[in-house]
């Protein structure tokens with residue numbers, strides 16, 4: 001199975017000093033959406049700072065397969081030659097979403113109201129992930145979608161040109177589900193409305209507005225009227241705060257660190273990791289605030305700090321949903337106990353991030369107790385010289401597991417071997433080189449064919 005492959009290992013040693021300044025790659029969520037919306041817009045959309053990672057490339061290839069000309073990526077520059085709201089063509093083969101849940105869930109919404117049949121497939125990790133959460137609202141809109149047992153991929157979407165607008169209350173805090181329904185809403189008859197139980201990332205709403213679509217938001221509710229055409233635009237993709245988060249934790253737990261991450265996207269629906277780390281005592285300062293293409297950005301300056309354990313406020317959970325693997329590493333290095341609750345969504349990410357992180361931390365000798373919806377971690381920090389064991393880690397087809405244990409190695413005794421680390425290319429090409437440029441002792445070792 002793809003998730004068990006070990007083609008690349010990271011060998012990560014302890015690091016006592018980190019300095020310098022770096023720009024992490026472009027935001028994954030925004031990169032996906034730039035291709036999707038650019039493809040169904042009228043005219044040519046120019047994108048800068050596009051993430052050249054495998055997930056965003058999966059989305060790009062899917063739209064190419066549906067007849068969209070896309071130039072690039074060339075150093076983050078992409079030109080999408082939009083085919084208009086009704087210009088997509090039936091692909092000759094199933095669309096391969098690779099490891100990317102965002103591709104599969106958002107594309108399902110966009111394709112539910114097209115005049116052709118299409119199949120969406122994914123890798124071993126994606127093939128285990130729940131799709132019922134998007135199939136349910138799309139079925140209410142009149143879409144016909146078949147999945148495998150338990151609502152797993154592949155998904156077969158039937159041609160259907162008559163979607164009905166719905167008013168949908170999401171059963172879970174999921175930007176992917178919200179975005180899926182809003183994108184389907186572009187093809188529905190009437191006003192489609194989503195209401196979310198907690199604030200989730202709002203890149204879809206912001207970007208649709210950037211393409212000239214009228215999207216109304218009122219508290220947790222977003223509304224879009226079907227049939228509105230998108231006008232091509234320019235998109236400047238900020239650096240991904242989810243990628244920056246690894247270095248926020250790395251610099252916090254490193255004995256002597258003083259680093260700056262430039263031009264990081266600071267959309268308020270994404271900044272939970274900064275709030276949580278600050279509650280833990282992290283030394284993080286923001287400067288050079290600006291707004292690019294409707295998204296706030298700033299430079300993030302991080303210095304070493306003695307972190308302390310906290311009870312993580314539940315309202316911050318959806319705002320930091322992708323950052324928990326590395327927040328667990330911060331907790332393992334804190335003084336005192338950290339408790340996370342209300343985060344059952346972590347069990348259905350690229351891996352079961354509660355189980356996989358708890359197992360990995362336990363193997364290091366950290367007392368990490370998984371719970372149904374979170375984790376309790378007793379930090380090892382505060383006692384000078386106290387460190388956890390270095391151990392071998394399986395990435396389990398999950399990029400954020402691999403990168404989180406690379407960060408954990410900063411304070412491990414000896415070298416951590418992170419197996420299956422090729423998965424990091426899904427979201428963070430150039431991760432090892434960037435780690436090295438900031439002083440981290442990491443090597444990428446090719447072990448597979």
Ligand code: S3P
Nearest residue numbers: 029102173174175176177321322
């Ligand atoms: C994403 C939404 C989040 C996040 C994922 C990207 C998006 O998933 O975990 O990495 O781009 O909309 P959920 O919306 O399912 O929580």
